[in-house]
Amino acid sequence: MLAFIVQRALQAILVMAVMSVIVFVGVYAVGNPVDIVIPPDATIAMREEVIRRLGLDLPLWKQYGIFAWNLLHGDFGRSFVYNMPVLELIGGRLPATLELVLISILFATVVGVSLGIYAGVKPDSLLSKLIMGLSILGFSVPSFWVGLILILTFAVSLGILPAGGRGETVTVFGVPWSFLTLNGLSHIVLPALNLALFKLAMMIRLARAGTREAMLSDTVKFARAAGLSEATILRRHVLKLISIPIITVFGLELGSTLAFAVVTETIFSWPGVGKLIIDSITVLDRPVMVAYLVLTAFLFVMINFTVDLVFAAIDPRIRSGRQSA
Amino acid sequence: MTAVLEVRDLRTEFFTAAGTVRAVNDVSFSLDEGEIIGLVGESGSGKSVTGFSLLGLIDAPGRITGGSVRLNGSELVGMSRGELRRRRGREIAMIFQDPIATLNPLLTIGQQMGLALSAHERLSPKATEDRCTEALERVGIPSARARLKSYPHEFSGGMRQRVAIAIALLHRPKVIVADEPTTALDVSIQAQIVTEMKMLAREFGVAMIWISHDLAVVSGIASRILVMYAGRIVETGTAAEVLRNPIHPYTRGLLDSMPHATRPGEMLRQIPGSMPSMLSLPPGCAFAPRCPRADAACTAVPELVQQGGRSWRCVHPLTQPDHEGATA
Known part of the structure; x- marks a missing residue:
């Protein structure tokens, strides 16, 4: 190890x-x-x-x-435009992106995997067909358009949710967070939903395909022959068998969404790092661009590393493969 | 001897987009306590589906459409799913061909055995461990208690199948359906497992249905043999009689295609043609298109003839043992 x-x-x-x-x-x-x-x-x-x-x-x-x-020496340089240390600049924006992305990805994974497993277990039910239809919609509708429609519906027409900004924040460990206040939370809902939609569709498809395959496997047949209940089979066998591809995609999506949530952040004027990098590119703020991209690469490396560790924790064959290597 | 399992006119059909497939067609047999019978046929003959039907494990688009399966006197066909589940693993268990596919690679042997135990009994962790250890020892796995923490990939093929057998025996069921349990194993391991399962069956009074395409293996363990073709049982008899004196031309063909039926250097004899598609079975005897003895009389489904301890479904039974070449 x-x-x-x-x-x-x-x-x-x-x-x-x-x-x-x-x-x-x-x-x-x-x-x-x-x-x-x-x-x-x-x-x-x-x-x-x-x-x-x-x-x-x-x-x-x-x-x-x-x-x-x-x-x-830990110095990323100073921004040409803001004339402040780049690290401070990015650090100030990062929490906003972090909370938005984590909430949307966790939502997409939990809901997507649940719906996907349901659709995989009961492929012929009406609800499953509805779920699969919705997932195709989630894939094919462009995210900026969904964002605009969300604003039109919930902010403009119904007026129940704010259209942009972070709302009230609470400072914990010197960092402002929105999701800890009710008002901040109401500001997160729409952008998080917007960001989650595509990932939700993907998680549904992944979980469904994995579940379908697992349900037809000899492992599940053998478990049934031993008298295990369907609930136990789902919880103890299927969930584990389908977890590897889901974790892979979770990691990849987490990285790319953290780095490039630009479209959603722009539509909902969410003051995250995505907006910062776009602004920096338009004014050629070189130190910010370089630092941002290097940090993004670092982020991907760390996420991949974590994903590999999680794989090893789940799959004993990967663990033993490593010991012999 | 009392019958633990009685199957009458069992019929399992699959309703596919291409048409209805009658994978199990009026299959009847009974199994006495502690008896081992062999269910033999080519792939696609319906032998595995028969096995799954006995446990009520037919997935959509398939369904048992008729007949009766009585296990310890209670009728399984039409029983509720919950009732069936409570009997699976406790009264009737099943073992599969490939233990690497049946055991979950991500759970330890102990976890998987624990799951199988807790399906029917509530036990303390300590009692669970003891029961699992004992079950592994019974099938000849050394240092059983320590191996509970091992994963399936850390066992050899033969050891994995022993683990599967241990799981099947956990609740001491009356009947075990063994679906090609030695096909994926090395020949030397095959013989070991066959011998051990024979001993275990005797020790626990478990009756077994040994499903296989390999007449040689079946003849080594089963006292009676049922030969299946295209969903029907075409011949039954004691193992010795069926092997020495086959009545159905299909059984004869199976025997002839066994390697030791030919002399060294000689080409293996095979049955001409292949299994007909279950979607378009020929009218009458399904074996007729491949049968050297077929004629106009074979266009009607042959009746089941019973005589002595034997039965067969053929208009032109091979009454002479020396038909078409020498008998071994």
Whole structure:
């Protein structure tokens, strides 16, 4: 187990190093931020001064070297636009995205897996057909359109839920959270639902396919032949048998949604990191873009690592495979 | 001898989009206490479906559409699902072909045995562990108590099947349906398991239905043999009689296609043609298209003829043992 963790840690470091180079070079290629940072009526002297101060006059490799050196010391640099440390900037926005994404993914997983198992156990019932029909809808309707319809229906027409913003927050451990107040919670409902819809559809399909397969397996037949009740079979056998693909997708979706909840955050003016990165790209705020992408890569590495650990906890064959490796 | 299981005119049908398949067609037999019978036929003959029907484990689109299955005197056909469940594992149990597929790879042996125990009995964790250990010891698994914490993949194929047998024996059922229990195992392990199951059956007075396509294995364990073809039982008799003196041409074909029926170097004899599709069975005897003795009389379903301890469904029974080549 220890060997596995060390090996994965080394892999992670390599991935992060490569990622940082790709991101840095990529962002460098996007364009020169000087024109956006300085006022249009600045003199040539002022312009030269800014370029020197931001280190933009150095060759690419030197710029990267400074960036990497600072990164190793925990310094992601300062935003050109906000003129504050990037880490502070992202850190201030992250809780908003974190609570939105976690709530929507947990909702999608719990509800989706339950509906999917039901549809897998009773494939011919009317309710199952309805569930599967809805899941196709969840796949095929674009998320921005659903967001607009949600706002139109619940905020504009019915007026029962707010259309945007985070609402009231409570500060816990120095971080503001919305989901702890009733008002904040009412602000989360619509964006979380919007974000959850596609994932819900996917979880339903995954759980249904897995359940269908498991219900026809010899394992379930043997359990039935031993007189186990259907409820026990579902809880103890099927749920475990279908968990691996569900956890895989859960991890992948968690990462990509945390990093790219942009559309939903924009529609519901949710002050999360998605909005921050889009704003940074439009003004070529290089340090924010680079730090954000590097952090995203780190996030994915960590999620994959956790998912692998969970696999090993669930499946003894993976565990023993590792011991012999 | 009293019969623990009596099957009368059992009929199981599958209602598929392509048509209705009568996988089990008027099957009748009885099983005495402690008796072992072999149910033999090619794949698709309906032998496994017969086994599942006995436990009431036919999934949609299939259904038992007629007949009766009496287990210890109570009728299973038409019994409520809950009642059936309470009997499965306690009065009638089943073992399957591939133990790697039947055991859940993600649960320890102890957990799986515990689940099977708690399906019918409420026991303390300690008592559960004792019962499971005892059950594993009974089927010859060394250091049983420690192995309860092992997962299926940590056992060899033969050991896994022993675990499955231990689970089937947990509640000391009266009847075990064994569906090709040795087919997935090495030949040397096969013989071991067959011998052990024979001993266990005698020790516990368990009656067994041994389903197999392999006449050689069946003849080693069963006292009586039922030969099945296209959903019907076409011949029955004691194992020795059926092997020595087959009456139905299909049984003869099965015997001839066994490797030791031919001399070394000689081509294996096989039954010409293949099982007809169950969706479009020929009228009359289903074996007629493949049968060397078939003629116009075979277009009507042959009646079941009973004589002495034997029965058969054939218009042209092989009364002569030396039909078509030598008998071994």
